[in-house]
Amino acid sequence: MKDDDVLTIVGAIGAILGIIVVAIRFYARHMTNNKIGWDDWCILISTIAVIGGDVLVVVANSMYPNSAEVASHKDPSYEYTEDDIHYTKLSFGATSIYFTTVSATKLSILLMYNRIFSISHSFRRQILLLTLLTAAFWMATTISNCLNCIPLEYVWINAKADPRYCINYNLYWMGCGLAECAIDILILLVPVRTISSLKLSRSKKIAVAGVFMLGTFVIISGIVKVVLSYVPGSRQPNFGQTSLWSSIHISTGIIGACLPVCWPVFIRLEGFLSGKTPPASSVRGQWYGSSRGSTRFTSKTTRPQEYPAHDFHDPLTGQSDVHELLQHKENVRRSVPSISNNTNPESDT
Template identity: 50%
Template sequence: MSEEDVTTDVGAIVVVLAAIAVGLRFYSRYFTKAGFKWDDWLVLVALVATILTDVLVLYATSVNPDGAEVASNTDPNYQYTPADVEFTKLSYIGTVLYFTITSATKVSILLMYNRLFSVDISFRRQVIIVAVAVAGFWIGCTVADLLNCIPLEWTWNNALDDPRYCFNYNIFWLTSGIVEACLDIVIIIMPVRVVIGLNLNKSKKLAVAGVFLLGVL
Protein backbone atom coordinates (compact mmCIF):
# COMPACT_ATOMS: atom_id res chain seq x y z
CA MET A 1 0.00 0.00 0.00
CA SER A 2 1.41 3.39 -1.02
CA GLU A 3 1.84 6.36 1.30
CA GLU A 4 -0.97 8.17 -0.52
CA ASP A 5 -3.33 5.21 0.05
CA VAL A 6 -2.49 5.13 3.76
CA THR A 7 -3.12 8.87 4.05
CA THR A 8 -6.44 8.52 2.23
CA ASP A 9 -7.57 5.61 4.41
CA VAL A 10 -6.62 7.37 7.63
CA GLY A 11 -8.39 10.53 6.49
CA ALA A 12 -11.53 8.56 5.66
CA ILE A 13 -11.51 6.86 9.08
CA VAL A 14 -11.11 10.20 10.86
CA VAL A 15 -14.02 11.71 8.91
CA VAL A 16 -16.25 8.70 9.68
CA LEU A 17 -15.40 8.92 13.40
CA ALA A 18 -16.05 12.67 13.37
CA ALA A 19 -19.42 12.14 11.66
CA ILE A 20 -20.38 9.52 14.25
CA ALA A 21 -19.34 11.80 17.11
CA VAL A 22 -21.31 14.76 15.74
CA GLY A 23 -24.31 12.52 15.04
CA LEU A 24 -24.28 11.21 18.62
CA ARG A 25 -23.96 14.76 19.90
CA PHE A 26 -27.06 15.90 18.01
CA TYR A 27 -28.93 12.75 19.00
CA SER A 28 -28.17 13.29 22.70
CA ARG A 29 -29.21 16.94 22.51
CA TYR A 30 -32.46 15.96 20.82
CA PHE A 31 -33.13 12.97 23.12
CA THR A 32 -32.59 15.02 26.28
CA LYS A 33 -34.63 17.91 24.83
CA ALA A 34 -31.71 20.22 25.61
CA GLY A 35 -32.11 22.02 22.29
CA PHE A 36 -29.46 22.85 19.74
CA LYS A 37 -27.08 25.70 20.47
CA TRP A 38 -24.62 27.68 18.37
CA ASP A 39 -21.75 25.41 19.39
CA ASP A 40 -23.66 22.43 17.94
CA TRP A 41 -24.28 24.15 14.62
CA LEU A 42 -20.65 25.29 14.33
CA VAL A 43 -19.44 21.72 14.84
CA LEU A 44 -21.82 20.69 12.06
CA VAL A 45 -20.37 23.41 9.80
CA ALA A 46 -16.86 22.11 10.52
CA LEU A 47 -17.93 18.53 9.74
CA VAL A 48 -19.58 19.48 6.44
CA ALA A 49 -16.50 21.49 5.43
CA THR A 50 -14.28 18.52 6.34
CA ILE A 51 -16.33 16.11 4.25
CA LEU A 52 -16.36 18.53 1.33
CA THR A 53 -12.57 18.96 1.57
CA ASP A 54 -12.01 15.20 1.59
CA VAL A 55 -14.26 14.78 -1.43
CA LEU A 56 -12.36 17.50 -3.30
CA VAL A 57 -9.00 15.92 -2.46
CA LEU A 58 -10.14 12.45 -3.50
CA TYR A 59 -11.58 13.75 -6.76
CA ALA A 60 -8.45 15.80 -7.46
CA THR A 61 -6.29 12.72 -6.91
CA SER A 62 -8.47 10.66 -9.24
CA VAL A 63 -8.14 13.36 -11.92
CA ASN A 64 -4.37 13.57 -11.54
CA PRO A 65 -2.65 10.93 -9.35
CA ASP A 66 0.64 12.83 -9.71
CA GLY A 67 -0.89 16.18 -8.83
CA ALA A 68 0.76 16.46 -5.41
CA GLU A 69 4.23 16.10 -6.94
CA VAL A 70 3.42 18.59 -9.68
CA ALA A 71 2.12 21.12 -7.15
CA SER A 72 5.51 21.11 -5.41
CA ASN A 73 7.48 21.19 -8.66
CA THR A 74 10.30 23.75 -8.64
CA ASP A 75 11.14 23.69 -12.33
CA PRO A 76 10.37 27.20 -13.66
CA ASN A 77 10.10 25.81 -17.18
CA TYR A 78 7.48 23.21 -16.36
CA GLN A 79 4.18 23.79 -18.13
CA TYR A 80 1.05 22.76 -16.30
CA THR A 81 -1.26 20.34 -18.12
CA PRO A 82 -5.06 20.73 -17.92
CA ALA A 83 -5.08 17.89 -15.36
CA ASP A 84 -2.43 19.70 -13.31
CA VAL A 85 -4.48 22.88 -13.35
CA GLU A 86 -7.65 21.09 -12.25
CA PHE A 87 -5.80 19.34 -9.41
CA THR A 88 -4.30 22.62 -8.19
CA LYS A 89 -7.66 24.40 -8.35
CA LEU A 90 -9.39 21.71 -6.29
CA SER A 91 -6.53 21.58 -3.78
CA TYR A 92 -6.62 25.35 -3.49
CA ILE A 93 -10.33 25.26 -2.59
CA GLY A 94 -9.45 22.71 0.07
CA THR A 95 -6.88 25.06 1.63
CA VAL A 96 -9.49 27.82 1.84
CA LEU A 97 -11.95 25.45 3.55
CA TYR A 98 -9.27 24.38 6.02
CA PHE A 99 -9.55 27.62 7.98
CA THR A 100 -13.31 27.22 8.24
CA ILE A 101 -12.87 23.69 9.61
CA THR A 102 -10.37 24.62 12.31
CA SER A 103 -11.84 27.98 13.28
CA ALA A 104 -15.46 26.81 13.45
CA THR A 105 -14.32 23.99 15.72
CA LYS A 106 -12.42 26.39 17.99
CA VAL A 107 -15.35 28.81 18.29
CA SER A 108 -17.68 25.86 18.99
CA ILE A 109 -15.47 24.77 21.89
CA LEU A 110 -15.39 28.31 23.26
CA LEU A 111 -19.18 28.58 23.11
CA MET A 112 -19.44 25.26 24.92
CA TYR A 113 -17.12 26.63 27.62
CA ASN A 114 -19.40 29.65 27.87
CA ARG A 115 -22.40 27.41 28.54
CA LEU A 116 -20.61 25.20 31.06
CA PHE A 117 -18.99 28.02 33.03
CA SER A 118 -21.51 30.82 32.51
CA VAL A 119 -21.50 31.76 36.20
CA ASP A 120 -17.84 32.81 36.07
CA ILE A 121 -17.90 36.38 34.72
CA SER A 122 -14.13 36.69 34.30
CA PHE A 123 -14.00 33.39 32.41
CA ARG A 124 -16.77 34.54 30.08
CA ARG A 125 -14.73 37.64 29.30
CA GLN A 126 -11.77 35.42 28.47
CA VAL A 127 -14.01 33.37 26.17
CA ILE A 128 -15.10 36.52 24.33
CA ILE A 129 -11.50 37.73 23.92
CA VAL A 130 -10.26 34.38 22.59
CA ALA A 131 -13.33 34.01 20.35
CA VAL A 132 -12.60 37.41 18.79
CA ALA A 133 -8.98 36.33 18.26
CA VAL A 134 -10.14 33.11 16.57
CA ALA A 135 -12.59 35.04 14.38
CA GLY A 136 -9.77 37.39 13.37
CA PHE A 137 -7.56 34.41 12.55
CA TRP A 138 -10.40 32.84 10.54
CA ILE A 139 -11.14 35.95 8.49
CA GLY A 140 -7.53 37.05 8.10
CA CYS A 141 -6.19 33.69 6.93
CA THR A 142 -9.15 33.07 4.61
CA VAL A 143 -8.77 36.48 2.94
CA ALA A 144 -4.99 36.07 2.70
CA ASP A 145 -5.43 32.64 1.10
CA LEU A 146 -7.94 34.03 -1.39
CA LEU A 147 -5.52 36.83 -2.31
CA ASN A 148 -2.32 34.77 -2.28
CA CYS A 149 -1.82 35.51 -5.98
CA ILE A 150 -3.01 38.50 -7.99
CA PRO A 151 -4.44 37.69 -10.44
CA LEU A 152 -5.66 34.51 -8.73
CA GLU A 153 -5.07 32.34 -11.81
CA TRP A 154 -1.35 32.42 -11.05
CA THR A 155 -2.14 30.03 -8.21
CA TRP A 156 -2.63 27.24 -10.73
CA ASN A 157 -0.77 28.55 -13.80
CA ASN A 158 2.76 28.80 -12.46
CA ALA A 159 4.95 26.05 -11.00
CA LEU A 160 6.71 28.57 -8.80
CA ASP A 161 5.33 31.32 -6.58
CA ASP A 162 6.45 34.24 -8.69
CA PRO A 163 7.11 37.12 -6.24
CA ARG A 164 5.71 39.54 -8.81
CA TYR A 165 2.27 37.96 -8.41
CA CYS A 166 2.22 35.66 -5.33
CA PHE A 167 3.40 35.94 -1.74
CA ASN A 168 5.52 33.21 -0.16
CA TYR A 169 3.04 30.43 0.55
CA ASN A 170 5.47 28.51 2.78
CA ILE A 171 5.90 31.47 5.12
CA PHE A 172 2.12 31.99 5.15
CA TRP A 173 1.43 28.40 6.24
CA LEU A 174 4.25 28.43 8.80
CA THR A 175 2.99 31.66 10.36
CA SER A 176 -0.66 30.63 10.37
CA GLY A 177 0.33 27.27 11.86
CA ILE A 178 2.21 28.92 14.73
CA VAL A 179 -0.72 31.26 15.48
CA GLU A 180 -3.17 28.36 15.32
CA ALA A 181 -1.04 26.26 17.69
CA CYS A 182 -0.95 29.15 20.19
CA LEU A 183 -4.74 29.50 20.01
CA ASP A 184 -5.15 25.75 20.54
CA ILE A 185 -2.94 25.80 23.65
CA VAL A 186 -4.88 28.73 25.12
CA ILE A 187 -8.24 27.05 24.44
CA ILE A 188 -7.07 23.76 25.95
CA ILE A 189 -5.80 25.26 29.21
CA MET A 190 -8.60 27.82 29.68
CA PRO A 191 -10.97 25.61 31.73
CA VAL A 192 -8.21 24.27 33.99
CA ARG A 193 -8.21 27.40 36.16
CA VAL A 194 -11.98 27.18 36.60
CA VAL A 195 -11.82 23.48 37.47
CA ILE A 196 -9.15 24.15 40.10
CA GLY A 197 -11.53 26.61 41.75
CA LEU A 198 -14.39 24.10 41.97
CA ASN A 199 -15.49 22.79 45.36
CA LEU A 200 -14.20 19.26 44.71
CA ASN A 201 -11.53 17.07 46.22
CA LYS A 202 -8.16 16.84 44.50
CA SER A 203 -8.80 13.57 42.70
CA LYS A 204 -12.08 14.79 41.22
CA LYS A 205 -10.48 18.05 40.11
CA LEU A 206 -7.75 16.10 38.36
CA ALA A 207 -10.34 13.88 36.69
CA VAL A 208 -12.40 16.83 35.42
CA ALA A 209 -9.30 18.70 34.27
CA GLY A 210 -8.11 15.52 32.52
CA VAL A 211 -11.32 15.41 30.49
CA PHE A 212 -10.68 18.89 29.12
CA LEU A 213 -6.97 18.23 28.60
CA LEU A 214 -7.86 15.28 26.37
CA GLY A 215 -8.04 17.96 23.70
CA VAL A 216 -4.24 17.77 23.59
CA LEU A 217 -4.62 14.43 21.81
Protein backbone atom coordinates in the same frame (compact mmCIF):
# COMPACT_ATOMS: atom_id res chain seq x y z
CA MET B 1 1.03 1.46 0.55
CA LYS B 2 1.28 4.68 -1.44
CA ASP B 3 1.05 8.07 0.25
CA ASP B 4 -2.08 8.84 -1.77
CA ASP B 5 -3.76 5.69 -0.44
CA VAL B 6 -2.81 6.58 3.14
CA LEU B 7 -4.22 10.06 2.69
CA THR B 8 -7.47 8.71 1.24
CA ILE B 9 -7.90 6.22 4.08
CA VAL B 10 -7.11 8.75 6.80
CA GLY B 11 -9.43 11.33 5.25
CA ALA B 12 -12.28 8.83 4.97
CA ILE B 13 -11.83 7.55 8.54
CA GLY B 14 -11.64 11.09 9.90
CA ALA B 15 -14.81 12.16 8.09
CA ILE B 16 -16.71 9.06 9.23
CA LEU B 17 -15.64 9.46 12.86
CA GLY B 18 -16.57 13.13 12.76
CA ILE B 19 -20.04 12.37 11.44
CA ILE B 20 -20.59 9.65 14.05
CA VAL B 21 -19.46 11.78 16.99
CA VAL B 22 -21.50 14.80 15.90
CA ALA B 23 -24.55 12.56 15.45
CA ILE B 24 -24.02 11.24 18.99
CA ARG B 25 -23.73 14.82 20.21
CA PHE B 26 -27.14 15.77 18.80
CA TYR B 27 -28.66 12.54 20.10
CA ALA B 28 -27.28 13.36 23.55
CA ARG B 29 -29.05 16.72 23.40
CA HIS B 30 -32.30 14.96 22.55
CA MET B 31 -31.81 12.22 25.15
CA THR B 32 -31.20 14.70 27.98
CA ASN B 33 -33.97 17.05 26.78
CA ASN B 34 -31.53 19.92 26.26
CA LYS B 35 -31.90 22.64 23.68
CA ILE B 36 -29.49 22.70 20.75
CA GLY B 37 -27.13 25.63 21.24
CA TRP B 38 -24.84 27.72 19.08
CA ASP B 39 -21.91 25.46 19.96
CA ASP B 40 -23.80 22.53 18.41
CA TRP B 41 -24.53 24.46 15.22
CA CYS B 42 -20.88 25.52 14.94
CA ILE B 43 -19.64 21.95 15.18
CA LEU B 44 -22.23 20.92 12.58
CA ILE B 45 -20.90 23.61 10.22
CA SER B 46 -17.38 22.31 10.87
CA THR B 47 -18.44 18.74 10.05
CA ILE B 48 -20.14 19.76 6.80
CA ALA B 49 -17.06 21.76 5.84
CA VAL B 50 -14.68 18.89 6.59
CA ILE B 51 -16.75 16.53 4.44
CA GLY B 52 -16.50 18.99 1.55
CA GLY B 53 -12.77 19.45 2.07
CA ASP B 54 -12.12 15.70 2.30
CA VAL B 55 -14.04 15.11 -0.91
CA LEU B 56 -11.86 17.64 -2.73
CA VAL B 57 -8.65 16.14 -1.30
CA VAL B 58 -9.64 12.55 -2.14
CA VAL B 59 -10.65 13.50 -5.68
CA ALA B 60 -7.44 15.47 -6.21
CA ASN B 61 -5.14 12.70 -4.99
CA SER B 62 -6.99 9.82 -6.64
CA MET B 63 -7.47 11.42 -10.05
CA TYR B 64 -4.15 13.28 -10.21
CA PRO B 65 -1.76 11.22 -8.04
CA ASN B 66 1.46 12.64 -9.47
CA SER B 67 0.53 16.29 -9.28
CA ALA B 68 1.02 16.69 -5.51
CA GLU B 69 4.78 16.14 -5.79
CA VAL B 70 4.96 18.42 -8.80
CA ALA B 71 3.16 21.21 -6.96
CA SER B 72 5.40 20.89 -3.91
CA HIS B 73 8.80 20.56 -5.59
CA LYS B 74 8.34 22.04 -9.03
CA ASP B 75 11.09 23.54 -11.10
CA PRO B 76 10.39 27.26 -11.71
CA SER B 77 10.67 26.60 -15.42
CA TYR B 78 8.21 23.68 -15.35
CA GLU B 79 4.93 24.24 -17.15
CA TYR B 80 1.82 22.80 -15.51
CA THR B 81 0.00 20.08 -17.37
CA GLU B 82 -3.78 19.93 -17.49
CA ASP B 83 -3.77 17.42 -14.61
CA ASP B 84 -1.54 19.69 -12.52
CA ILE B 85 -3.93 22.59 -13.04
CA HIS B 86 -6.95 20.53 -11.97
CA TYR B 87 -5.09 19.23 -8.91
CA THR B 88 -4.03 22.73 -7.86
CA LYS B 89 -7.58 24.06 -8.21
CA LEU B 90 -8.95 21.27 -6.00
CA SER B 91 -6.18 21.77 -3.43
CA PHE B 92 -6.87 25.50 -3.36
CA GLY B 93 -10.54 24.83 -2.64
CA ALA B 94 -9.70 22.35 0.13
CA THR B 95 -7.28 24.81 1.73
CA SER B 96 -9.89 27.57 1.72
CA ILE B 97 -12.40 25.23 3.39
CA TYR B 98 -9.78 24.18 5.97
CA PHE B 99 -9.73 27.60 7.64
CA THR B 100 -13.53 27.58 7.96
CA THR B 101 -13.46 24.07 9.44
CA VAL B 102 -10.90 24.70 12.17
CA SER B 103 -12.35 28.12 13.05
CA ALA B 104 -15.87 26.72 13.44
CA THR B 105 -14.51 23.97 15.70
CA LYS B 106 -12.71 26.51 17.88
CA LEU B 107 -15.84 28.65 18.14
CA SER B 108 -17.85 25.59 19.15
CA ILE B 109 -15.42 24.84 21.99
CA LEU B 110 -15.47 28.46 23.18
CA LEU B 111 -19.28 28.57 23.14
CA MET B 112 -19.34 25.30 25.08
CA TYR B 113 -16.97 26.83 27.64
CA ASN B 114 -19.36 29.74 27.97
CA ARG B 115 -22.25 27.38 28.68
CA ILE B 116 -20.25 25.45 31.28
CA PHE B 117 -18.16 28.08 33.04
CA SER B 118 -20.02 31.36 32.47
CA ILE B 119 -19.82 32.29 36.16
CA SER B 120 -17.73 35.44 36.28
CA HIS B 121 -17.18 38.60 34.30
CA SER B 122 -13.45 37.91 33.96
CA PHE B 123 -14.03 34.47 32.45
CA ARG B 124 -16.64 35.85 30.07
CA ARG B 125 -14.15 38.49 28.95
CA GLN B 126 -11.55 35.80 28.25
CA ILE B 127 -14.06 33.84 26.18
CA LEU B 128 -15.07 36.98 24.30
CA LEU B 129 -11.45 37.88 23.52
CA LEU B 130 -10.68 34.36 22.27
CA THR B 131 -13.87 34.37 20.21
CA LEU B 132 -12.87 37.64 18.57
CA LEU B 133 -9.34 36.30 18.03
CA THR B 134 -10.71 33.15 16.37
CA ALA B 135 -13.05 35.17 14.16
CA ALA B 136 -10.15 37.46 13.18
CA PHE B 137 -8.01 34.40 12.39
CA TRP B 138 -10.72 32.99 10.14
CA MET B 139 -11.26 36.26 8.29
CA ALA B 140 -7.56 37.00 7.88
CA THR B 141 -6.59 33.52 6.66
CA THR B 142 -9.59 33.10 4.35
CA ILE B 143 -9.16 36.49 2.69
CA SER B 144 -5.37 36.25 2.42
CA ASN B 145 -5.63 32.72 1.03
CA CYS B 146 -7.98 33.92 -1.69
CA LEU B 147 -5.61 36.80 -2.48
CA ASN B 148 -2.35 34.85 -2.32
CA CYS B 149 -2.01 35.41 -6.06
CA ILE B 150 -3.19 38.45 -7.97
CA PRO B 151 -4.85 37.72 -10.31
CA LEU B 152 -6.16 34.53 -8.68
CA GLU B 153 -5.69 32.37 -11.77
CA TYR B 154 -1.94 32.58 -11.24
CA VAL B 155 -2.43 30.06 -8.43
CA TRP B 156 -2.76 27.26 -10.97
CA ILE B 157 -0.70 28.41 -13.95
CA ASN B 158 2.70 27.90 -12.33
CA ALA B 159 3.40 31.55 -11.58
CA LYS B 160 3.86 31.10 -7.83
CA ALA B 161 7.60 30.93 -8.29
CA ASP B 162 7.42 34.56 -9.39
CA PRO B 163 7.11 36.85 -6.34
CA ARG B 164 5.69 39.61 -8.53
CA TYR B 165 2.34 37.80 -8.60
CA CYS B 166 2.15 35.52 -5.55
CA ILE B 167 3.21 35.39 -1.94
CA ASN B 168 5.54 32.70 -0.62
CA TYR B 169 2.85 30.14 0.21
CA ASN B 170 5.33 27.91 2.00
CA LEU B 171 6.03 30.61 4.60
CA TYR B 172 2.39 31.70 4.61
CA TRP B 173 1.17 28.19 5.47
CA MET B 174 3.75 27.86 8.22
CA GLY B 175 2.74 31.23 9.70
CA CYS B 176 -0.95 30.29 9.66
CA GLY B 177 -0.14 26.98 11.34
CA LEU B 178 1.87 28.61 14.11
CA ALA B 179 -0.88 31.19 14.74
CA GLU B 180 -3.45 28.40 14.91
CA CYS B 181 -1.33 26.43 17.40
CA ALA B 182 -1.07 29.52 19.62
CA ILE B 183 -4.87 29.93 19.60
CA ASP B 184 -5.36 26.22 20.36
CA ILE B 185 -3.04 26.46 23.37
CA LEU B 186 -4.93 29.48 24.72
CA ILE B 187 -8.28 27.70 24.26
CA LEU B 188 -6.95 24.61 26.06
CA LEU B 189 -5.57 26.62 28.98
CA VAL B 190 -8.41 29.07 29.59
CA PRO B 191 -10.63 26.74 31.71
CA VAL B 192 -7.78 25.06 33.62
CA ARG B 193 -8.00 27.35 36.64
CA THR B 194 -11.75 26.86 36.95
CA ILE B 195 -11.57 23.10 36.50
CA SER B 196 -8.77 22.73 39.06
CA SER B 197 -11.00 24.35 41.69
CA LEU B 198 -13.83 21.85 41.17
CA LYS B 199 -14.44 18.89 43.44
CA LEU B 200 -15.14 16.08 41.00
CA SER B 201 -15.77 12.39 41.41
CA ARG B 202 -13.09 10.02 40.14
CA SER B 203 -15.02 9.07 36.99
CA LYS B 204 -15.43 12.71 36.02
CA LYS B 205 -11.76 13.46 36.70
CA ILE B 206 -10.84 10.64 34.33
CA ALA B 207 -13.28 12.00 31.77
CA VAL B 208 -11.89 15.52 32.01
CA ALA B 209 -8.33 14.19 31.75
CA GLY B 210 -9.29 12.28 28.61
CA VAL B 211 -10.80 15.36 26.99
CA PHE B 212 -7.74 17.45 27.78
CA MET B 213 -5.36 14.74 26.57
CA LEU B 214 -7.18 14.76 23.24
CA GLY B 215 -6.97 18.55 23.22
CA THR B 216 -3.22 18.23 23.68
CA PHE B 217 -3.05 15.84 20.73
CA VAL B 218 -4.89 18.41 18.61
CA ILE B 219 -2.10 20.88 19.39
CA ILE B 220 0.59 18.26 18.71
CA SER B 221 -0.97 17.33 15.37
CA GLY B 222 -1.05 21.02 14.46
CA ILE B 223 2.65 21.38 15.25
CA VAL B 224 3.51 18.23 13.27
CA LYS B 225 1.49 19.61 10.36
CA VAL B 226 3.53 22.80 10.38
CA VAL B 227 6.89 21.02 10.63
CA LEU B 228 6.30 18.33 8.00
CA SER B 229 4.58 20.57 5.48
CA TYR B 230 7.40 23.13 5.40
CA VAL B 231 9.84 22.68 2.50
CA PRO B 232 13.07 24.70 2.96
CA GLY B 233 13.93 26.82 -0.06
CA SER B 234 10.57 26.25 -1.74
CA ARG B 235 7.70 28.64 -2.31
CA GLN B 236 5.20 25.81 -1.85
CA PRO B 237 4.60 23.49 1.15
CA ASN B 238 4.57 19.72 0.96
CA PHE B 239 0.96 19.22 -0.10
CA GLY B 240 0.96 15.50 0.68
CA GLN B 241 1.97 16.00 4.33
CA THR B 242 -0.23 19.09 4.57
CA SER B 243 -3.33 17.17 3.50
CA LEU B 244 -2.57 14.16 5.71
CA TRP B 245 -1.94 16.04 8.96
CA SER B 246 -4.68 18.56 8.27
CA SER B 247 -7.16 15.66 8.16
CA ILE B 248 -5.83 14.27 11.45
CA HIS B 249 -5.83 17.72 13.04
CA ILE B 250 -9.41 18.47 12.01
CA SER B 251 -10.80 15.07 13.04
CA THR B 252 -9.27 15.11 16.52
CA GLY B 253 -10.51 18.68 17.01
CA ILE B 254 -14.11 17.75 16.19
CA ILE B 255 -14.01 14.65 18.41
CA GLY B 256 -12.51 16.61 21.31
CA ALA B 257 -15.14 19.34 20.96
CA CYS B 258 -17.96 16.77 21.13
CA LEU B 259 -16.79 14.48 23.94
CA PRO B 260 -18.14 16.51 26.90
CA VAL B 261 -21.59 16.75 25.33
CA CYS B 262 -21.64 13.06 24.32
CA TRP B 263 -20.86 11.85 27.82
CA PRO B 264 -24.46 10.93 28.85
CA VAL B 265 -24.69 8.64 25.82
CA PHE B 266 -21.47 6.89 26.84
CA ILE B 267 -22.87 6.41 30.36
CA ARG B 268 -25.99 4.79 28.95
CA LEU B 269 -23.95 2.64 26.55
CA GLU B 270 -21.82 1.44 29.44
CA GLY B 271 -24.97 0.36 31.26
CA PHE B 272 -26.24 -1.40 28.14
CA LEU B 273 -23.01 -3.37 27.74
CA SER B 274 -23.12 -4.37 31.40
CA GLY B 275 -26.74 -5.47 31.10
CA LYS B 276 -28.07 -2.64 33.26
CA THR B 277 -29.32 -0.03 30.83
CA PRO B 278 -30.61 3.03 32.71
CA PRO B 279 -33.47 5.05 31.23
CA ALA B 280 -32.71 8.46 29.78
CA SER B 281 -34.23 10.17 32.80
CA SER B 282 -31.87 8.23 35.04
CA VAL B 283 -28.89 9.29 32.95
CA ARG B 284 -30.02 12.89 33.26
CA GLY B 285 -30.26 12.45 36.98
CA GLN B 286 -26.66 11.31 37.18
CA TRP B 287 -25.54 14.64 35.80
CA TYR B 288 -28.11 16.91 37.35
CA GLY B 289 -27.55 16.12 40.99
CA SER B 290 -28.85 12.69 41.92
CA SER B 291 -25.76 10.53 41.38
CA ARG B 292 -22.80 9.75 43.51
CA GLY B 293 -20.20 12.42 42.96
CA SER B 294 -22.77 15.19 42.64
CA THR B 295 -24.01 17.60 45.24
CA ARG B 296 -27.47 18.91 45.99
CA PHE B 297 -28.68 21.35 48.60
CA THR B 298 -31.26 20.24 51.10
CA SER B 299 -34.55 22.05 51.27
CA LYS B 300 -33.42 23.84 54.41
CA THR B 301 -30.35 25.29 52.77
CA THR B 302 -30.71 28.74 51.28
CA ARG B 303 -28.35 29.98 48.60
CA PRO B 304 -27.16 33.54 49.05
CA GLN B 305 -28.32 36.03 46.45
CA GLU B 306 -24.78 36.73 45.30
CA TYR B 307 -24.40 33.26 43.72
CA PRO B 308 -27.28 33.09 41.22
CA ALA B 309 -25.00 32.51 38.22
CA HIS B 310 -23.99 29.09 39.58
CA ASP B 311 -27.43 27.55 39.07
CA PHE B 312 -26.79 25.81 35.77
CA HIS B 313 -29.78 23.53 35.35
CA ASP B 314 -33.48 24.26 35.28
CA PRO B 315 -35.29 20.95 35.94
CA LEU B 316 -38.61 22.41 34.81
CA THR B 317 -37.50 23.39 31.32
CA GLY B 318 -34.83 20.75 30.82
CA GLN B 319 -32.30 23.39 29.90
CA SER B 320 -28.70 22.74 30.80
CA ASP B 321 -25.46 24.57 30.24
CA VAL B 322 -23.59 21.45 29.21
CA HIS B 323 -22.33 20.33 32.58
CA GLU B 324 -22.80 16.67 31.68
CA LEU B 325 -19.08 16.19 32.22
CA LEU B 326 -18.28 18.85 34.81
CA GLN B 327 -20.66 19.02 37.76
CA HIS B 328 -20.04 22.65 38.64
CA LYS B 329 -22.56 22.63 41.48
CA GLU B 330 -20.01 20.84 43.63
CA ASN B 331 -17.83 23.90 43.48
CA VAL B 332 -20.71 26.06 44.70
CA ARG B 333 -20.97 24.05 47.89
CA ARG B 334 -17.63 25.33 49.11
CA SER B 335 -18.71 28.91 48.53
CA VAL B 336 -22.04 28.75 50.37
CA PRO B 337 -21.96 28.80 54.19
CA SER B 338 -24.33 26.52 56.07
CA ILE B 339 -27.18 28.19 57.93
CA SER B 340 -26.94 25.97 60.96
CA ASN B 341 -25.32 22.80 62.14
CA ASN B 342 -28.25 20.80 60.82
CA THR B 343 -28.27 22.21 57.29
CA ASN B 344 -25.30 20.84 55.42
CA PRO B 345 -25.07 19.95 51.75
CA GLU B 346 -24.93 16.30 50.84
CA SER B 347 -21.40 15.02 50.50
CA ASP B 348 -19.77 12.54 48.22
CA THR B 349 -18.94 9.62 50.43
